[in-house]
Amino acid sequence: MKPxxxxxxxxxxxxxxxxxxxxxxxxxxxxxxANFEYFPFDQPVPDGSGLVPDVPTWSRxxxxxRIGVFRIFDVLDxxxxxxxxxxxxxxxxVHQEVIDEALxxxxxxxxxxxxxxxAMHEIPPEDEQRAIHDSLARIEKSTGARPRGWMGxxxxxxxxxxxxxxxxxxxxxxxxxxxxxxxxxxxxxxxLVSLPYGENPHDKAxxxxxxxxxxxxxxxxxDHFDVLHREGGSSGRVMTIALHPFVIGLPHRIGCxxxxxxxxxxxDGAWFATGGEIVDHFLESGATF
Amino acid sequence: xxxxxxxxxxxxxxxxxxxxxxxxxxxxxxxxIPCLEHFALxxxxxxxxxxxxxIPTWSKxxxxxRVGIFRIxxxxDRHGIRGTAAxxxxxxxxxxxIMEEVLKRxxxxxxxxxxxxxFLNRMEPAEEQRAIHDALARIEKSTGTRPRGWMGxxxxxxxxxxxxxxxxxxxxxxxxxxxxxxYMIGVxxxxxxxxxxxxxxxxxxxxxxxxxxxxxxxxxxxxQFDVLYREGAESGRVMALQxxxxxxxxxxxxxxxxxxxxxxxxxxxxxxxxxDEIVDHYLDSGATF
Numbered sequence: 001m002k003p004x005x006x007x008x009x010x011x012x013x014x015x016x017x018x019x020x021x022x023x024x025x026x027x028x029x030x031x032x033x034a035n036f037e038y039f040p041f042d043q044p045v046p047d048g049s050g051l052v053p054d055v056p057t058w059s060r061x062x063x064x065x066r067i068g069v070f071r072i073f074d075v076l077d078x079x080x081x082x083x084x085x086x087x088x089x090x091x092x093x094v095h096q097e098v099i100d101e102a103l104x105x106x107x108x109x110x111x112x113x114x115x116x117x118x119a120m121h122e123i124p125p126e127d128e129q130r131a132i133h134d135s136l137a138r139i140e141k142s143t144g145a146r147p148r149g150w151m152g153x154x155x156x157x158x159x160x161x162x163x164x165x166x167x168x169x170x171x172x173x174x175x176x177x178x179x180x181x182x183x184x185x186x187x188x189x190x191x192l193v194s195l196p197y198g199e200n201p202h203d204k205a206x207x208x209x210x211x212x213x214x215x216x217x218x219x220x221x222x223d224h225f226d227v228l229h230r231e232g233g234s235s236g237r238v239m240t241i242a243l244h245p246f247v248i249g250l251p252h253r254i255g256c257x258x259x260x261x262x263x264x265x266x267x268d269g270a271w272f273a274t275g276g277e278i279v280d281h282f283l284e285s286g287a288t289f
Numbered sequence: 290x291x292x293x294x295x296x297x298x299x300x301x302x303x304x305x306x307x308x309x310x311x312x313x314x315x316x317x318x319x320x321x322i323p324c325l326e327h328f329a330l331x332x333x334x335x336x337x338x339x340x341x342x343x344i345p346t347w348s349k350x351x352x353x354x355r356v357g358i359f360r361i362x363x364x365x366d367r368h369g370i371r372g373t374a375a376x377x378x379x380x381x382x383x384x385x386x387i388m389e390e391v392l393k394r395x396x397x398x399x400x401x402x403x404x405x406x407x408f409l410n411r412m413e414p415a416e417e418q419r420a421i422h423d424a425l426a427r428i429e430k431s432t433g434t435r436p437r438g439w440m441g442x443x444x445x446x447x448x449x450x451x452x453x454x455x456x457x458x459x460x461x462x463x464x465x466x467x468x469x470x471x472y473m474i475g476v477x478x479x480x481x482x483x484x485x486x487x488x489x490x491x492x493x494x495x496x497x498x499x500x501x502x503x504x505x506x507x508x509x510x511x512x513q514f515d516v517l518y519r520e521g522a523e524s525g526r527v528m529a530l531q532x533x534x535x536x537x538x539x540x541x542x543x544x545x546x547x548x549x550x551x552x553x554x555x556x557x558x559x560x561x562x563x564x565d566e567i568v569d570h571y572l573d574s575g576a577t578f
Contacts, residue, residue, distance in 0.1 A: 001342075003330075003331040003341070003342075004330060004331055005329040005330055005331050005332075005383070006329075006330060006383065007330055007347075007348065007351065011354070011355070011383065011384060011386075012355075013354075013355060013356075013359065013384075013386050013387070014355060014356045014359055015359050016386065121338065121340050152344075154345065155344055155345040155348075156338075156343075156344055156345065157342065157344045158342070159342060175344050175345070175348070176344065176348045176351075177345060177348045177349050177352065178348040178349070178351035178352040178355055178356075179352060179355050179356055180356050180540070199349060199352055199535070199539040199541075201541065209500065210496075210500040210502075211500050212500075212502065216502050219502070219503075219504075220502075220541045221541075223503065223540070223541045223542075223544055224539075224540040224541035225540075226540075226544075227360075227540035227541070227543055227544065228540050239540075
């Protein structure tokens with residue numbers, strides 16, 4: 001991507017795009033994203049004191065990998081939903097057991113950098129390509145499959161990230177939170193797919209930035225779904241439900257996820273899918289732009 | 290505007306003014322202001338990491354221009370309401386499709402600087418004068434009409450802004466958040482109108498700084514309306530509804546706007562008008578102060 005005033009894709013307003021449907025006339029493709037993150041204990045933790053060690057900030061996040069993620073597994077199992085995991089490759093060194101639970105459920109795995117303590121724009125430029133390569137190689141070693149998708153920690157990129165990702169065989173990215181539909185992104189000679197992550201229901205934003213209650217978050221999900229379901233009657237929309245084990249996985253919060261899913265599954269036209277499945281259908285639809 | 294102990298206008302209390310009468314006995318003149326903003330990916334974003342590119346901060350705002358604005362347009366269309374678009378002139382080049390929708394509906398247009406990445410109070414005087422001149426010229430080229438009103442990015446001004454605006458023929462400004470009625474501002478030999486923009490109910494502040502839920506926003510705006518409507522029986526009030534496409538235009542918030550509009554439209558004595566129309570009526574009324 002060269003430095004440019006607009007993103008590496010054409011501006012096409014949502015009102016002027018080819019129309020299509022998800023499988024079986026689906027109106028909303030929903031990808032539930034589970035963030036399997038790792039924060040090294042011997043480095044500053046984002047949103048913390050900036051000092052090392054930062055016991056409360058670090059251990060709050062570690063809760064997610066010890067306990068919280070298993071609540072997410074239980075809930076999604078009950079609804080038969082396969083999530084898409086954004087996986088920091090450092091996680092593979094410490095929490096293979098958690099990854100195995102995801103693989104057992106045939107969840108999809110996406111690249112998510114090496115650790116969540118270092119976003120792509122915080123890595124020395126000369127080290128970015130290696131960091132991307134090594135993180136994807138490490139995930140492949142851990143899961144037996146090379147990730148097709150990528151989301152950077154904090155959704156950050158540099159001007160070079162897309163080119164590096166394309167060279168590593170990545171097919172779709174979720175860093176561009178600017179749409180309710182997929183579109184094609186230029187990455188040098190290649191085209192990747194932008195899979196919207198959008199201003200979608202995101203548990204960390206809801207609980208730690210907006211200070212929502214669990215009921216507020218359930219309503220955020222269902223209101224978001226209802227509007228996209230209404231709009232998806234004319235052309236398919238995409239919705240993310242972004243979950244962080246150390247946020248939604250707390251005992252007093254996990255129930256609101258069930259409440260939201262109860263509402264969604266009561267509607268026709270909701271297609272729960274993984275990131276790769278959504279991208280494949282978009283590419284096959286002929287409605288690409 | 291000289292540095293003075295009070296603003297560049299007479300102090301008048303709400304109790305001690307000529308009575309304002311809106312057309313047809315309306316109690317409130319309501320202007321709806323969708324902000325059509327443009328941010329360049331290759332310049333620092335306000336409120337972001339300050340690094341370039343800042344993908345999450347930029348793409349979140351780009352959502353507004355790709356998707357969110359069309360929800361606002363639909364909501365206003367449903368009630369036959371014409372907005373007054375506050376336009377960054379850079380958007381005329383980047384997204385002429387949006388300006389087409391504005392013109393088709395005969396919305397009002399006020400100038401909102403060149404870009405929301407560049408505030409007037411961060412510019413040297415010569416640069417500020419050029420930026421104001423060029424923004425007005427560019428919008429005139431896009432719409433065929435020279436804007437009569439101005440609202441600065443971030444509502445920021447310098448000591449020279451009012452003089453520069455007056456010299457460019459601007460007749461009213463929306464940067465002064467200190468009243469529920471219009472009033473006159475002395476600028477050299479000219480007099481401009483300050484048209485209330487209402488800083489406290491601004492969707493961006495409410496959702497992004499106060500972290501209100503959509504239900505709380507809905508209550509805030511309907512309560513705001515109800516009190517101004519009651520007071521407007523004695524002397525006409527102005528209410529502004531400020532809408533940022535990337536804020537209120539997201540799926541989980543748009544229904545709050547829809548419900549606010551239903552509430553307002555269920556009242557008889559509301560005059561939906563553009564900024565130009567309110568200012569013209571105020572100036573013709575003889576009730577200026």
